[in-house]
Amino acid sequence: MRPQRLVQGNEACAHAALYAGCNFYAGYPITPSSEVMEILAQEMPRRGRVFIQMEDEIASISAIIGAAWGGARVLTATSGPGFSLMQEGLGYAAITETPCVIVNCQRWGPSTGQPTKGAQGDVLQAIWGTHGDHPVIVLTASAVRDVFDMTVRAFNLAEEYRVPVVLLMDEMVAHMRENIDWPEPGEIPVFERRKPADPATFKPFGGDEFVPFGTGARFHVTGLAHGPEGFAVADENAARELKRMVGKIRDNVLKLTMVDRYRLDDATIALVAYGITSRPAQSAVDLLRDQGIKAGLLSLKTLWPFPDDAVREVARRVETIVVPELNLGQLVREIERSAAGMCGVIHVGRVDGHLLTPTQIAQGALQQEAVRA
Amino acid sequence: MKDPIQVRFSGAGGQGLITAGIILAEAAMLEGRNVVQTQTYGPEARLGSSRAEVIISSGQIAYPEVTSPDVQVCMSPEAARKYAPKTAPGSLVVLDSTCVRDEITTTGRVARLPITQAAVDLGNKVVANAVALGVVNALAGIVSHESLVKAVVARVPRKYAELNERALTVGAELATSAAESAGAQAASS
Numbered sequence: 001m002r003p004q005r006l007v008q009g010n011e012a013c014a015h016a017a018l019y020a021g022c023n024f025y026a027g028y029p030i031t032p033s034s035e036v037m038e039i040l041a042q043e044m045p046r047r048g049r050v051f052i053q054m055e056d057e058i059a060s061i062s063a064i065i066g067a068a069w070g071g072a073r074v075l076t077a078t079s080g081p082g083f084s085l086m087q088e089g090l091g092y093a094a095i096t097e098t099p100c101v102i103v104n105c106q107r108w109g110p111s112t113g114q115p116t117k118g119a120q121g122d123v124l125q126a127i128w129g130t131h132g133d134h135p136v137i138v139l140t141a142s143a144v145r146d147v148f149d150m151t152v153r154a155f156n157l158a159e160e161y162r163v164p165v166v167l168l169m170d171e172m173v174a175h176m177r178e179n180i181d182w183p184e185p186g187e188i189p190v191f192e193r194r195k196p197a198d199p200a201t202f203k204p205f206g207g208d209e210f211v212p213f214g215t216g217a218r219f220h221v222t223g224l225a226h227g228p229e230g231f232a233v234a235d236e237n238a239a240r241e242l243k244r245m246v247g248k249i250r251d252n253v254l255k256l257t258m259v260d261r262y263r264l265d266d267a268t269i270a271l272v273a274y275g276i277t278s279r280p281a282q283s284a285v286d287l288l289r290d291q292g293i294k295a296g297l298l299s300l301k302t303l304w305p306f307p308d309d310a311v312r313e314v315a316r317r318v319e320t321i322v323v324p325e326l327n328l329g330q331l332v333r334e335i336e337r338s339a340a341g342m343c344g345v346i347h348v349g350r351v352d353g354h355l356l357t358p359t360q361i362a363q364g365a366l367q368q369e370a371v372r373a
Numbered sequence: 374m375k376d377p378i379q380v381r382f383s384g385a386g387g388q389g390l391i392t393a394g395i396i397l398a399e400a401a402m403l404e405g406r407n408v409v410q411t412q413t414y415g416p417e418a419r420l421g422s423s424r425a426e427v428i429i430s431s432g433q434i435a436y437p438e439v440t441s442p443d444v445q446v447c448m449s450p451e452a453a454r455k456y457a458p459k460t461a462p463g464s465l466v467v468l469d470s471t472c473v474r475d476e477i478t479t480t481g482r483v484a485r486l487p488i489t490q491a492a493v494d495l496g497n498k499v500v501a502n503a504v505a506l507g508v509v510n511a512l513a514g515i516v517s518h519e520s521l522v523k524a525v526v527a528r529v530p531r532k533y534a535e536l537n538e539r540a541l542t543v544g545a546e547l548a549t550s551a552a553e554s555a556g557a558q559a560a561s562s
Contacts, residue, residue: 004402006395006398006399006402006408006410031416114416115416116413116414116415116416172411172437175411175412176409176410176411176437177395177398177408177409177410177411178407178408178409178410178434178437179398179402179407179408276437279435279436279437280435280436282435282436283435283436286435354413355437355438357436357438357440358435358436358440359440
């Protein structure tokens with residue numbers, strides 16, 4: 001085993017951002033995400049990179065979008081109330097196809113809610129929070145090393161697809177400490193931004209290259225519906241651009257799908273979980289197996305674009321899917337849609353600010369067994 | 374030592390319980406084991422309830438929180454009332470007798486020790502967490518004393534390293550004297 005380090009989730013996120021080449025952070029501190037900002041406040045200036053504490057979260061997301069167009073690789077981290085404020089900026093990042101990473105350490109909401117208590121209540125907001133159809137990628141993490149890897153992935157995907165990428169963490173994974181292998185430079189691939197061969201003829205929208213202001217290309221960036229040069233369009237041209245933007249994520253769902261499978265091969269009950277809830281779900285699988293019940297776990301790391309095929313493949317083979325979430329029923333709706341009646345889908349929710357236990361999840365599954373028997 | 378072993382520190386915010394959890398986790402990590410450290414606390418910067426948990430295992434740890442503590446320390450009356458009764462028979466319950474004065478009914482093996490007082494005697498109440506760590510580790514034998522010292526030195530400000538190291542030793546001695554007096558009582562009864 002390599003030398004280990006005891007690392008907190010937020011600490012892994014901050015260092016993974018540095019690893020991925022993040023050179024501009026703007027944010028406003030908020031529990032339970034503040035350690036990301038605190039660490040970067042120390043580490044960024046030390047490396048000659050830019051760190052700014054902004055006056056609020058609207059300013060924070062605006063600053064990172066501007067910095068991205070200035071050529072930087074950018075990050076902001078927040079939690080529920082701040083994420084709500086960022087929705088307008090998120091839409092602007094989507095329509096301007098700005099590569100940026102937004103970390104949301106979810107806490108109990110709505111509103112101020114319970115700042116120090118975890119939840120998974122922002123899932124649908126992360127996907128649909130800003131108005132209009134729009135491209136966005138939403139990722140999660142369930143362990144500290146996972147936070148490191150997914151943060152680097154978030155930067156890579158933001159650059160590759162020119163979209164805002166939301167990394168949905170939660171208070172538990174943000175504050176949890178685990179021993180991890182600290183990745184060496186070069187161990188995790190870092191995607192380099194695609195640059196146009198000739199900036200003079202560069203069209204900023206419609207291709208996958210990206211060129212910042214001040215490097216010789218002339219163009220316009222606006223939140224209005226726009227064509228390849230960045231100037232306003234309407235009617236069928238607006239429709240074409242919107243379809244292209246949404247399509248670059250939707251059409252690449254298979255490439256973007258990241259899942260983990262645990263004891264699924266012969267399963268008749270599948271738990272489908274994501275983020276921190278994957279941890280008790282994995283233990284619940286073992287509990288159920290000890291009782292002779294063939295349970296397995298599909299753990300989703302990509303939440304959007306929704307990994308339909310991975311869920312369908314499981315739904316086809318099992319009798320029941322159990323969805324544990326720290327909310328009153330959010331991603332379960334997508335899972336039901338994917339399963340399309342091929343199997344039963346039941347939800348096990350918990351919203352008291354504490355993590356579901358393996359026993360609670362196993363009991364949810366067992367009740368379903370009892371109903372069938 | 375039990376493997377995996379589940380450890381819980383409970384008390385009030387400001388007592389350094391989360392730091393205690395981090396240090397224990399780090400010490401176990403230094404000995405090549407897998408660890409998860411989690412915490413629960415309220416919105417207050419001080420006081421309010423606080424809880425730190427550590428799971429140590431030679432295998433993979435899926436569920437990151439303590440389901441049934443093998444070892445726990447309670448450092449406030451509220452924490453003792455909330456956590457000490459709910460414990461597996463035979464598990465170790467350490468009560469800081471400086472803070473916890475009520476009778477507590479529990480199926481665990483109880484050790485009442487003046488942890489905070491020992492820290493005060495050392496000259497600084499803030500090292501009560503290190504005393505507690507010394508106590509727990511001596512009673513439960515989770516890691517070597519040397520690993521604990523190494524982890525403390527790595528995690529606390531340098532000017533407090535020596536004080537913390539002494540607090541660990543005082544905690545271990547407190548535990549040993551308690552074990553001896555328990556032995557003497559058993560022999561005389």
